[in-house]
Amino acid sequence: MTIKPVLLWSDALILLLLLTVAALVWLARKNDTFRAPWRQVMASRMGSATALILAVYAGIGLLDSMHYVERLPSAPGQQAQYSGEVFSALDALLKPLRVNVEKTYSAPLATHLYAKETVQGPDGVERRDYPPLKHPGSHLLGTDKVGQDVLYLSLKSIRTGLLIGTLTTLIMLPFALALGIAAGYFGGRIDDAIQYLYTTLNSIPGVLLIAAAVLVVQVQIEAHAELFDTAAARSDVRLLALCAILGVTGWTGLARLLRAEALKLRELEFVQAARAFGVTDARILLRHLLPNVMHLVLITVVIDFSGLVLAEAVLSYVGVGVDPGMISFGNMINGARLELAREPVVWWQLAAAFVFMFVLVLAANLFADQVRDALDPKSRGRK
């Protein structure tokens, strides 16, 4: 079957992110001050173990970011037609899981459906019984309401969670860096204006501001439905909009930290000396301040990541998260939250979503602790 690669907007941003990180690592590979803290993180048992878990998640997320569409069978000479359904490399690998759907719920590794139905026995008599599954024993974590494999759904959710955690930071960083450092370094009117800006943003309840912005984006997407040729492209844009909103509303915390740090740094001798030599402001900011606040930035980025993964679930529940058609932890939980009221209980979908999320967030939290210990000399003594 012929396939055509598709580059969704989020795939492009992931590529950009990967290239940036790779370039930074390559540039700093000989720099010992840069390498020492990371060597310390990777040398600790906790640091290397959590890094491995995060790498596995990231690997699944990356596989799920290589998208393609399949070519539809067409008569010779006819122009090539492509299916409207977008698949990823992960879909191709997990094809048996994706294709082997059942009718509705079935427990993990079950051989029969969850609910009784009228079935025809071998003797031709109709009776109420649990109908056998089409693919008995093949669903490691059971199936959901429409018979999709829960393991497949969980693996697909990883990309959504990772994207929210990383792209939001990518969008938030320029705001926080530029505004935070500028406020601290220049002071005066600029400081007042930036402080006003972040007090205003901070004063609005976070969820409400996000909800308001997402509602607006939703209306705009609906109004311009003709711009998106596939459902995947549409939910992709909504996901990016969500990241952008979280980023634009989320820069205030880091900006405040950076402002305080810049306020302190600008009075130190090396900055004073640079100014006395007539070094321009732009150069002082880039060469002297920026490298000296990088540890704060890195620590905040890793700490924020886990919070963002958790936030996705809550926002999807409120109805202002990712597109309802997109596979994500939030939508999995949302779809299954009433099923504990059933008899017998349908627990596997909720359990799978929570466990997959828990492992990711726990690894991220523990990794963040290691990074902070390595980068922040002050926190080292606290142990």
Place this chain on the structure above:
Amino acid sequence: MLNYILRRLLYAIPILLGVNLLTFALFFMVNTPDDMARIHLGAKHVTPEAITRWKVEHGYDKPLFLNSAAAGVEKATDTLFVEKSLKLFVLDFGAADDGRDIAREIGQRMWPSLAIALPTFLVGLLAYLSFALLLVFFRGTALDTGGVILCVALMSISGLFYVIGGQYLMGKLWHWFPISGYQPGLDAWKFMVMPVLVSLIGGIGDSSRFYRALFIEEIGKDYVRTARAKGLSDLRVLFKHVLGNAMIPILTGVVVVIPRLFMGSLIIESFFGIPGLGSYTIDAIQAQDFAIVRSMVFLGSLLYIVGLVLTDISYTWADPRVRLE
């Protein structure tokens, strides 16, 4: 001090104006009243006449900033910005899309919200601080390490898990409490216990770890060594000296949320069916009722600024050296 408070409240005006302009820009300029009408009418009934009728019915049929059709002062006042946004300053919230008065709804719904949020806040503060002090008292031992690991694990679990799990265990399996609902009066406690418990467990990891870090930082300082050298007991040092000196950062995080307790929690209220402001907001978000969302944004900002002023006042109480001038 009165002078200071007045000045701070005056400083609040530009911030609230900023909030107002921001929400106005979001809801009226990016998203025009025409878009709003289209959403509410549904795809089938969208005709130019229906849109105009909807806008007239809901008071959205005016120009944004300048009404050139009106005469005199009304040119500037008979506009959407004045009608829909500036009126919030005098707490005139207007009517929701279903025609009900938002201010009255807020007045009724803040009590159930408060009934859940206030006990959660008070018991939570006490419990988190005690747990953190306990860990610090046993610092360096297995109990401390275990406690910190527990905190990290607890804060890595999605908040939704606590709600769903709590409802399943306490409501369905053990039949301790009704799964959801609310009733004013003396019977309210039955409906309050579970939401409060669930919020408490959900918050313990984050808060206790934060407080523990604060205390550990304080405990390394010279005055603690002096106090110990004087022969004071560990407990006395911990409760009187360390807790007292860590008060400023604790108050910074705590006091600012007090006024917002009125607004309740979105998740808790909607899961447990509490008829408070949190579920009001979440229903409004899901029904895309922008009038309510705008009112709640404004109310939230107002309460936040009140919280900031209260925080400053609380500093003078915690640390006599702080003077508000």
